[in-house]
Amino acid sequence: xxxxxxxxxxxxxxxxxxxxxxxxxxxxxxxxxxxxxxxxxxxxxxxxxxxxxxxxxxxxxxxxxxxxxxxxxxxxxxxxxxxxxxxxxxxxxxxxxxxxxxxxxxxxxxxxxxxxxxxxxxxxxxxxxxxxxxxxxxxxxxxxxxxxxxxxxxxxxxxxxxxxxxxxxxxxxxxxxxxxxxxxxxxxxxxxxxxxxxxxxxxxxxxxxxxxxxxxxxxxxxxxxxxxxxxxxxxxxxxxxxxxxxxxxxxxxxxxxxxxxxxxxxxxxxxxxxxxxxxxxxxxx
Ligand code: PAF
Numbered sequence: 001x002x003x004x005x006x007x008x009x010x011x012x013x014x015x016x017x018x019x020x021x022x023x024x025x026x027x028x029x030x031x032x033x034x035x036x037x038x039x040x041x042x043x044x045x046x047x048x049x050x051x052x053x054x055x056x057x058x059x060x061x062x063x064x065x066x067x068x069x070x071x072x073x074x075x076x077x078x079x080x081x082x083x084x085x086x087x088x089x090x091x092x093x094x095x096x097x098x099x100x101x102x103x104x105x106x107x108x109x110x111x112x113x114x115x116x117x118x119x120x121x122x123x124x125x126x127x128x129x130x131x132x133x134x135x136x137x138x139x140x141x142x143x144x145x146x147x148x149x150x151x152x153x154x155x156x157x158x159x160x161x162x163x164x165x166x167x168x169x170x171x172x173x174x175x176x177x178x179x180x181x182x183x184x185x186x187x188x189x190x191x192x193x194x195x196x197x198x199x200x201x202x203x204x205x206x207x208x209x210x211x212x213x214x215x216x217x218x219x220x221x222x223x224x225x226x227x228x229x230x231x232x233x234x235x236x237x238x239x240x241x242x243x244x245x246x247x248x249x250x251x252x253x254x255x256x257x258x259x260x261x262x263x264x265x266x267x268x269x270x271x272x273x274x275x276x277x278x279x280x281x282x283x284x285x
Contacts, residue, residue: 001083003090007098007138010091014052014140022049026141028132031055031092032072032186033081036176040145041085043173052089052139053082059095061127072189091139098134107133109156109163112250117152117276120240120267125156132157133164141168149175149183151263151278155250175278177203183277195271201234202266202277205242209264213281218256220244223264231268238269247280259285 004010017024025048027040037053044051055078062068075092082090106126112118113125136144146154154172161170176184181203182196191199205227212223227242244253247263256262265278 001079001087001090003079003092005092005094005097007093010052010089010093010138011140013089014138017050018140018142023143024048024050024052024139024141025143025145026052026054026135026139027145028054028056028135030057030071030186031078032074032189033078034176034184034186034188036147036149036184038081038085039176040147040173041082041087043171044143044145045086047171048143050088051086052091052141053087054135054139055090055092056095056098056131056135058098058127058131060099060130061124063121063123066121067187067190070190072186091135093138098131106130107160107164109160112152112159113156115152115250116241116243116245116265117267120274125153128153129156129160133160136166136168143169143171145171145173147175148172148278148280149185149276151247151265152250155248158248181207183275185275187273187275190271190273192271195273198234199270199273199275201231202268202270202275204234205230205266206264206277206279209244210279210281213256213283218283220252220254220256220262227264227266231266240267240269240274242266256281256283258283 025044027044029037057071059068107129108126109129118125158170182199208226208230209223212226217223224242243265245263253262261280261282263278263280267276
């Protein structure tokens with residue numbers, strides 16, 4: 001496995017692989033790899049000749065009050081995990097090389113970035129689309145792998161790829177959960193033992209939504225009411241949002257229609273930790 005930090009070195013390596021006719025798959029990450037990331041790496045490994053994992057805690061996607069400084073950084077463990085998954089290249093650039101003095105470009109998707117996560121975390125998606133554009137330009141993937149856990153990020157990146165004609169395919173892999181349902185997240189390490197239990201309410205609220213739909217409820221307001229009830233009955237009172245939306249546009253959906261998938265998304269604070277989770281629900285036609 002090659003570990004590259006230089007942008008030029010990564011570009012040369014990626015170009016060489018492409019010229020050799022190899023399919024390049026990239027898994028962009030901020031490190032602190034868990035089973036969710038490993039599922040992306042495995043999906044890339046099974047479909048691509050060359051698998052590149054990027055590890056970069058991107059300062060531009062954190063707000064001033066957010067956890068950039070405390071974000072878990074366990075580089076050596078991440079490298080071992082990548083080695084175990086037979087990753088070919090780890091690209092781990094320095095922030096100063098990614099954003100040198102005078103860096104003055106921003107890639108921004110409008111509209112869907114102002115809703116939900118975008119409203120709770122102003123500027124977050126501009127940071128994501130800027131770094132993802134740079135990572136694509138540096139690692140030159142045919143396929144890039146993202147997790148469904150960050151559903152709005154998926155919608156935003158897909159929109160950017162479509163709007164800017166990036167010549168690559170976005171592959172989205174399902175959420176990976178702990179045995180009790182908690183969605184895997186690098187931020188779960190912040191949870192104290194009792195908060196870890198409270199955090200399960202997010203998953204339960206999504207299950208509640210699925211149950212309500214299965215029992216015939218079609219109006220989003222009624223589904224959201226059931227979810228709110230469940231979250232209020234538990235300790236989760238600091239909800240950022242719960243939403244039932246079109247997964248591509250992130251616009252609210254009023255009534256579920258057969259064959260039209262909707263994204264049910266929740267974001268809440270458990271103790272000091274902000275967690276997100278979601279499920280896609282599709283009524284049978
Ligand atoms: O999902 C993440 O870990 C990050 O937002 C990404 C895509 C690696 C960009 O920094």
